[in-house]
Amino acid sequence: MEKFQRYYLSFLLLIVYTNTIAQVNCNAVEGENCKKACELYNWASNLQGFAESQEGFDKAIELCPDFSRAYMEKAVPYLKNGDFVTWKILIDKAVALDPQMHLGYRGWTKFQFLRDYKGAIQDLEGLKKYYPEDLGRSQNGDYNLDVVRAMSYSALGQKGKAAGIIERLLATRGYVKGIFDHYQLGVTYFELGRYDKALENFEKQSKEYNFAENIYFKSKVSKIRNKDYLDLKMLALQTYDEGKTMKDVYTHHFNKVYRKEIEEL
Amino acid sequence: MSPDLKDTVLDEELENKLLQFIKSLDGWMPKEIKGLKVDYYQYLTYKIENGKVSEVLP
Numbered sequence: 001m002e003k004f005q006r007y008y009l010s011f012l013l014l015i016v017y018t019n020t021i022a023q024v025n026c027n028a029v030e031g032e033n034c035k036k037a038c039e040l041y042n043w044a045s046n047l048q049g050f051a052e053s054q055e056g057f058d059k060a061i062e063l064c065p066d067f068s069r070a071y072m073e074k075a076v077p078y079l080k081n082g083d084f085v086t087w088k089i090l091i092d093k094a095v096a097l098d099p100q101m102h103l104g105y106r107g108w109t110k111f112q113f114l115r116d117y118k119g120a121i122q123d124l125e126g127l128k129k130y131y132p133e134d135l136g137r138s139q140n141g142d143y144n145l146d147v148v149r150a151m152s153y154s155a156l157g158q159k160g161k162a163a164g165i166i167e168r169l170l171a172t173r174g175y176v177k178g179i180f181d182h183y184q185l186g187v188t189y190f191e192l193g194r195y196d197k198a199l200e201n202f203e204k205q206s207k208e209y210n211f212a213e214n215i216y217f218k219s220k221v222s223k224i225r226n227k228d229y230l231d232l233k234m235l236a237l238q239t240y241d242e243g244k245t246m247k248d249v250y251t252h253h254f255n256k257v258y259r260k261e262i263e264e265l
Numbered sequence: 266m267s268p269d270l271k272d273t274v275l276d277e278e279l280e281n282k283l284l285q286f287i288k289s290l291d292g293w294m295p296k297e298i299k300g301l302k303v304d305y306y307q308y309l310t311y312k313i314e315n316g317k318v319s320e321v322l323p
Contacts, residue, residue, distance in 0.1 A: 081308075082310070084266055084267060084270065084272075085271075085272045088266075088270045088271070110270075112309065113322070114266075114310070114312070115310075115312050115320050115322065116268075116270065119269075119270065129303040133266060233281065251310070251322045252322060252323055
């Protein structure tokens with residue numbers, strides 16, 4: 001099977017998996033009211049964004065005020081609608097009740113939606129206390145949360161630290177690579193002026209999954225080295241027009257490149 | 266929102282500048298589903314540091 005197809009297949013399985021894990025086995029919940037709250041939560045989770053769903057979470061919270069998942073799921077539509085203030089109040093409540101369960105999601109969201117790099121690092125390093133070996137994946141499945149921590153350090157100017165985190169991860173036995181790991185590491189090395197290491201990672205990225213942004217950075221390295229870069233630039237534009245770019249349903253990716261930037265190279 | 270993600274009041278002058286900028290954008294692509302044009306919205310997130318826009322997120 002082509003690597004690209006394999007990636008999409010695993011992504012599809014991940015979606016099925018994440019939808020499944022949103023459902024809770026309410027038989028394991030203690031107390032009559034909390035069991036009812038759990039059932040309401042399961043029902044409301046399937047109607048995300050509708051008024052009756054939000055009312056369902058409210059009832060669940062009323063029945064079992066310590067049921068953290070209800071606050072977390074109630075928060076999600078506010079995030080997706082751009083009402084970050086209300087989202088923050090609710091997600092903070094979920095984290096306060098169960099940090100082990102919700103710190104990873106809040107950290108990822110601070111990074112993805114708000115570019116609050118310091119806040120993301122704080123949450124993800126808090127999560128390390130519970131999961132020192134493996135922080136788990138970002139909500140969209142694209143990254144290990146340690147890569148998200150690395151990108152946050154990179155954004156704050158700590159590029160060496162960022163590269164070190166990703167290098168250590170890639171060298172960890174059993175580590176499941178994210179689809180953009182080598183690209184993000186390559187860009188970090190590029191920003192450090194370490195073009196050999198940057199190119200090495202862009203090449204590895206090309207072999208696993210190639211896209212316009214990766215080709216654009218290869219072209220940039222060639223230009224800096226006074227080599228012919230125009231063929232790569234044209235290929236980046238062509239790949240961009242074919243739709244093979246970094247995509248995210250809600251915002252844009254860290255280190256995403258737009259067509260105009262490729263044109264201006 | 267403030268840097269610690271709490272509700273805050275935005276500087277009025279900056280708020281107006283951003284609003285005027287957004288109103289000046291003209292690249293809105295009509296969305297079609299099964300050949301019919303549909304209503305939709307998009308929000309933009311501006312990250313502002315020390316009075317300057319440092320990032321824009323679609």
